[in-house]
Amino acid sequence: MPRLPGLDLLxxxxIVWVMLFHSFLVGGLGPGFEWLSRFGxxxxxxxxxxxxxxxxSQLLRGLQRGEPLRLQDFYWRRAWRILPAFAVxxxxxxxxxxxxxxxxLEAGWQFASFTFNLFVDYGRNQAFSHAWSLCVEEHFYLFFPLLAWAFTRRPSAxxxxxxxxxxxxxGVALRAGVWLHNDALQPPRNWFIEDIYYPTWMRLDGLLAGVMLAALRVYRPGLWVKLQARxxxxILAGLALAALAFWLFRDxxxxxANAVGWPLLSMGFGGxxxxxxxxxxxxxxRAVPGASxxxxxxxxLYLSHKLAMHAVHTWIxxxxxxHGLALFPVYAATVLAVGAALHYLVEKPGLRLRERLSPRPPASALAAARGA
Structure with missing residues (x-):
């Protein structure tokens, strides 16, 4: 899919919203600016x-055209996209x-196996805790291709x-049940983070909303175009749903909030x-300057921003x-510099190496094979 200015903007x-939220690590943005990061x-x-x-969209489009599911190619490309920067x-x-x-910090094997979000002791080990969302994404990459292949063998709306x-x-029933169980027992740990906020099976709503959009785009292109025209x-409907979810997430x-807030929020962001x-x-x-x-x-940026914030807070x-808000440009510049260094020195070279080592034949060879 070509880069779309609207998706780059979102x-x-x-990423800016997440980093503003994590500014609480160094005292936040100061009095009067909490609203910028409250729901980050x-x-x-x-x-x-x-x-x-x-x-x-990537997987369903190929399956809809009758192409075979190339799991090796999919996992190869995802691994080179995710692992080099993550490993550093x-x-x-x-x-x-x-x-x-x-x-x-949790044991290295939990991060390496992307099971950190399932076994974390959050009360003791909070370093690199934002890796939980990457674990959720990796589980999605692992299982969704197989599920998509199974459903597209005999497509049924x-x-x-x-x-x-x-x-x-x-998801609503599971989160509500776990919440009520833990609220009654009050175990001596951060059960909200460990049992509800981090586990993959609790956080499928956003990914599901995205997949539903992809299915609509691939299998109902006429309806997709009609919706784009509106x-x-x-935007108004999406913002209204997100606002309703945030109203629930006041607590x-x-x-x-945790029973029905997540699907409402995901549907809003889906819009x-x-x-x-x-x-x-x-x-x-049109493209917004800097958004791309x-x-x-x-x-x-997501991987490295806490390291950068901590470095500024500790040594700079x-x-x-x-003091206070006057330091914000220093934090922002350092976070951007560290993230850019990781991107240009590790992430982009990894992507170039992926293309050179790709197990698939070049596009010209594929075209020649199709012609033959």
């Missing part, structure tokens, strides 16, 4: 919807405890809708993603005469 907004955790849910849509950041966390934003409804209602209405750890694909819509009409670059480096801020 991705850049999401929802930036991750924007990423989930985008991932579900982009990966779903993980190595820094493991080898240099002084760089960590929190003292405790009724079965697909039934599965989506089942997953949404199942992008302004989609972020409450029952109603914004659909609107962002419309070339003539408000979100996708932020979107391109967003993965490296104490020697500067500024």
């Amino acid at each position: 991705r850049s907004f999401a 955790w929802a930036g991750v849910d924007v990423f989930f919807v985008l991932s579900g849509f982009l990966i779903g 950041v993980l190595a820094l966390y493991l080898a240099f405890p002084v760089l960590r934003e929190a003292p405790g 009724a079965r697909f809708v039934a599965l989506c409804v089942l997953l949404v209602l199942g 992008s302004t209405l989609l 972020r750890t409450g029952l109603m 914004l993603v659909l609107a962002a694909t419309a070339p003539q819509g408000w979100l996708g009409r 670059w932020l979107a391109a480096v967003s993965y490296s 801020a104490p020697v500067l005469p500024w």
Whole structure:
């Protein structure tokens, strides 16, 4: 899929929002600016919807055309996209405890196996905790291709809708049940993070919303185009649903928020993603300066921003005469510099190496084979 300005805008907004939220690690943005970061955790849910849509579109389009499912090629490309930068950041966390934003770190094998979000002891080990969302994404990459292949062997709109409804209602019931169980027992640990917020099976709503959009785009292109023509209405509806979810999330750890807030939030962000694909819509009409670059480096920024914040807080801020909000440009510049370094020195070379080592034949050979 070609780069779309609207999707780049959403991705850049999401990464900035997440980093503002994590500014609490160094005291936040100061009095009067808490509203900028209060719901910043929802930036991750924007990423989930985008991932579900982009990966779903990529896989479903090929399956819809009758192409075989090339799992080796899919996993190869995902591994080279994710692992080089992740391995470098993980190595820094493991080898240099002084760089960590929190003292405790889970065992390296939990990060390497992408099971950190399933076995974390959050009370003791909070360093590199934002890797939980990457674990969720990796589980999606592992299982979704097989599920998509199984469903497209005999496509059925009724079965697909039934599965989506089942997953949404199942998630509501599961989160509500776990919340009520833990609220009654009050175990001596951070059970909200460990049992509800981090586990993959609790956080499928955003990915599911993205996959539903992908299925609509691939299998109902006429309806997709009609919806794109109503992008302004989609933006308003998406914002209304997100606002309703945020109203529920006033108590972020409450029952109603965690039972039904996640699907509402995901549907709201889904509406914004659909609107962002419309070339003539408000979100996708023209590129916003800087948004494409932020979107391109967003993965490296996400991985490294806590390291950068901690470095400024520990070694740079104490020697500067500024305090509070005046330090914000220093934090911002350092975060962007570290993320850009990771992107250009590790992430991009990894992608180039992926293309050189790709097990698939070049496009010219594929075209010749098809012609023969």
